[in-house]
Amino acid sequence: MSFGSGRFTTDSAAEGLVAYLRTSPSPFHAVASSLSMLVEAGFTPLDERDAWPSEPGRYVTTRGGSLVAWSTERVLTRPFDGSGGGADDGDAGGERGAVAFRVVGAHTDSPNLRIKPRPDHERVGWQLLGVEPYGGLLLNSWLDRDLGLSGRVAVREADGSVGERLFAVDEPLLRVSQLAIHLDRSTNDALTLNKQLHMEPSWALSQAPLFVEWLAEQVRVEPVDVLSWDAMTHDVQPAARTGLHREFVAGARMDNLATSYAATQALIDAVERPAPEGEVPLVPLIALFDHEEIGSMSERGAFSNLLPTIFERIISTLGGGRDDVHRAMARTVIASGDMAHATHPNYADRHEPAHHIAMNGGPVLKINTNLRYATDSVGAAHFAAACREAGVPVQEFVVRSDLPCGSTVGPMTAALTGATTVDFGAPTLSMHSARELVGAADQAMYGAALAAFLAPGRD
Structure with missing residues (x-):
């Protein structure tokens, strides 16, 4: 058509x-x-x-x-x-x-989950990243998804000026895991998510690098030269035509x-x-x-x-x-x-x-x-x-x-x-x-x- x-x-x-x-x-x-x-x-x-x-x-x-x-x-x-x-x-x-x-x-x-300035912390053996919800997102839709990271990094250039680098890692790095129904039988009746407590994604069990160190590697600078970032999560499942007659686009x-x-x-x-x-x-x-x-x-x-x-x-x-x-x-x-x-x-x-x-x-x-x-x-x-x-x-x-x-x-x-x-x-x-x-x-x-x-x- x-x-x-x-x-x-x-x-x-x-x-x-x-x-x-x-x-x-x-x-x-x-x-x-x-x-x-x-x-x-x-x-x-x-x-x-x-x-x-x-x-x-x-x-x-x-x-x-x-x-x-x-x-x-x-x-x-x-x-x-x-x-x-x-x-x-x-x-x-x-x-x-x-x-x-x-x-x-x-x-x-x-709407998405954006990385805080000091995101690194550990809880019961899990390495987590601190995030802040951006916009009016449907929180539950971010549960149990494979999440990548992307955005912009402000860096110190060789001449001392401030430069910008874009980065995008379209790989399943992060996940916000939902609580099993066995541990909360009311989940199907009324799911309540606390933005501070329940939306932090995990990305490792063993010792993980500091986020700034990982980010510096993505934009090929030294960690000391990473000045700030606008880093955010995204679902890595690619957009696709869907439906019996391919009449939709999901993404x-x-x-x-x-x-x-x-x-x-x-x-x-x-x-x-x-x-x-x-x-x-x-x-x-x-x-x-x-x-x-x-x-x-x-x-x-x-x-x-x-x-x-x-x-x-x-x-x-x-x-x-x-x-x-x-x-x-x-x-x-x-x-x-x-x-x-x-x-x-x-x-x-x-x-x-x-x-x-x-x-x-x-x-x-x-x-x-x-x-x-x-x-x-x-x-x-x-x-x-x-x-x-x-x-x-x-x-x-x-x-x-x-x-x-x-x-x-x-x-x-x-x-x-x-x-x-x-x-x-x-x-x-x-x-x-x-x-x-x-x-x-x-x-x-x-x-x-x-x-x-x-x-x-x-x-």
């Missing part, structure tokens, strides 16, 4: 997602995976510390576990008058000197790497489409943020200056000033992508009865009257139009009125930019589990819809 004039097929999207998940055990690796895809498609990496080129082109920049990529190829070279304001708006539509952004937002982080970190992958693919597709004539030039852009699962309040989260700063710098490279930035944001539409709850066959009563969400039923508009999702009627219309252009169905999710509603990067992005914003997702089961489930066909529809959103009217 194919969508978006055949560019997005069920098999290619599903297999591509499986490969992406396998190379992306941490947010830093997800950024590296997307960066590799974008560079192969002709995007030039930019450092935030450098001056940025004024020539139109395809560009990407990273900030830790976050990535932003865009293309100005469809914008005339320096379309503004360079006076700090917009060009003369003498035309009837007031469009001269104007650009707009089309943005797809997602996040690279997922870790679907929330929200399924969106990060689809957004990356969609941008690569969108920049290859011809631009329509006679319209305000659009700058397609994706923003993959870190730290969504813990509130986005960081230097690289959605609540940071990352996206507004890049808007301003892009307009500056085109010759515009502050007023042009605000004009562009007023014309901008942002689609905030995060996974959506598919209706669970064993818990159908936990879902809004008039808004069941079908797996492989197409992208999902996420709507909440109290604005836990940023969707309003205008934003919903833009996203629905993209789905229609891509030839994919669209579903609508509303949480039960007597249940609390989660949130996304959408509301804070809308508040920071003032742009029309819509929240959307792809149907998912077992959200925040160590291993989640999505539909294979949904991934193709996801990518096709996002490409149409980033480049409307260009199919």
